[in-house]
Amino acid sequence: MNLVSPHRGYPLERIEGNSGSMETWVGTFDRIAKDLGDLRDRAHRVAELPGVGDAISRARSDAQVIAGPVRSGIVDAQLLSSVLSAYADAYSAHAVPANRMIEEIRNAHAAWESAAGEAEQAGLKALWSSRSGPDDEATKANDDARDAMATADAAKKALDELWTSWETLYTSWDEAYDKALSSLVSGASVYLTNEEKALLDQLLAANDPAAVWQLWNANPALRDALADHYPDIIGNLDGIPYDVRAEANLRRLKELHNRLQFLSEPQKSEVAALWDEVEKKNGKLISFDPDGSEQTTAALWYGPFDAANVSTLVPGMLSKVNGIGEFGKSARDLIDGTGDAAVAWFGYDSPEVPEEPFMDRAQNGAPALRSFLLGLDAQPGSRTINVIAHSYGSTTAALAIGSAADGLGVDRFITVGSAGLPDDAQVLANLQSPDAPRIYATTSANDFWAPVGKVTGWGHHTDPASLDGVTTFDSDGGVDAAGEPLLATPGHSAHSGVNFPGQNAPGGYLLKGSESFYNVREIVRTGEPGTEPGGEGSEKGYWDLVAEGMSQGGYGLGY
Structure with missing residues (x-):
């Protein structure tokens, strides 16, 4: 037949x-x-x-x-x-x-x-x-x-x-x-001269992104051939200039988008999400790997490549590239009206719910983030580098930033709804060294899961607010500098949602209009939060009510 x-x-x-x-x-x-x-x-x-x-x-x-x-x-x-x-x-x-x-x-x-x-x-x-x-x-x-x-x-x-x-x-x-x-x-x-092949070998063998940058700029006559013939390598190699990477990755994305109807899920929705950000939201695709990881990984840059202030947003559990648009919007809102730049970095395999208590995903993802941050620091000129990490993203980011006493050149490390920083003594010491970034932290009083994650996690119990010199800021309401009310973060979500399926409310940690996001933006802009802890407009949340119940001899919330 x-x-x-x-x-x-x-x-x-x-x-x-x-x-x-x-x-x-x-x-x-x-x-x-x-x-x-x-x-x-x-x-x-x-x-x-x-x-x-x-x-x-x-x-x-x-x-x-x-x-x-x-x-x-x-x-x-x-x-x-x-x-x-x-x-x-x-x-x-x-x-x-x-x-x-x-x-x-x-x-x-x-x-x-x-x-x-x-x-x-x-x-x-x-x-x-x-x-x-x-x-x-x-x-x-x-x-x-x-x-x-x-x-x-x-x-x-x-x-x-x-x-x-x-x-x-x-x-x-x-x-x-x-x-x-x-x-x-x-x-x-894919014809390469011996000289072009030698440069490719040297780039792949380079010790760090700074060495990649030096090799690339020392060989202008050889670069076009490598970018043309090996876009998958050049588009993802930290230390290569971002405009070159964005052009190489865009070519690869276009090839996939041209046959979108033949792709299977989840790649179809991932390619569509990236295409939307690149074509409609002016995102530049500075990394893109649809094949090499368990999940598709990507990073989108918003703003000028030579910006003097660059923020990298690191997502947490259950973050997939088909949802990168939410973080892209946060990145654009963060730099709106400034000359700054922001990156939505989905460069690691984020954990599923059963994996969140463990360190495996952070340990696997931290080297990629470390390389990215070193590559950012290796680009010419001076800049302020901020890392903004949500939930398990803060675990991964802390492991990367804390891998060196100088913090990889990061100036500010901002955690929102942290699932706990690694308990590793050397990592924590590096995060508190004289050359480490200044650390900021917030956890909404309505966030059920962040405190639970710190308690139940294996290897990431450390509350960032417990470190020496950390600046804490509110995410429970309040008013902005003009006296306009700000939203309280209603749960653990970065954008919308509360704590449990079926619940939904605006005010996520990284959603414009929330007190959390307002403070993050002010920290990026000035180095300080924009609202006073417990200030005007602050609301009591889940854990406040639990604490009140305990102080009154009960078990909190009536049970």
């Missing part, structure tokens, strides 16, 4: 290929390109030999004659290697799993056909019974028909889901195949 997919009309047949064989040929072409590159370098050295005389002249002439064809051979070998390597990756990522699904689809199709036939027979029996059979027999026949139709519908739904997944894989493979053919025809190879 020859089946075709219902939406795209692809034939359900095996995609032929052998990943191992393709990788072997990639290695062969790479060796040929390297050997030819060495030969070309020797020819160039011969062509530059000093001296006079027929022998020297002939040698220089022969070397020049050799150099031309050798360079052409290098281009051809690297073209074949790069095209075959890209296609081999696509074959493994898309064709192999598509091939695995063929038998499953055939079985599901047969199951649906069988169920549909049984449903048709049950329907005919129900129709016959309703006309000529006893009432109880007609009732049973109708029930059997409904059950059979439900079974057929479920089989059809299962088949449709398989077809959708298979079509997505087949489409991706088909596009990769077309791209490979097009590259071979046009000669659009």
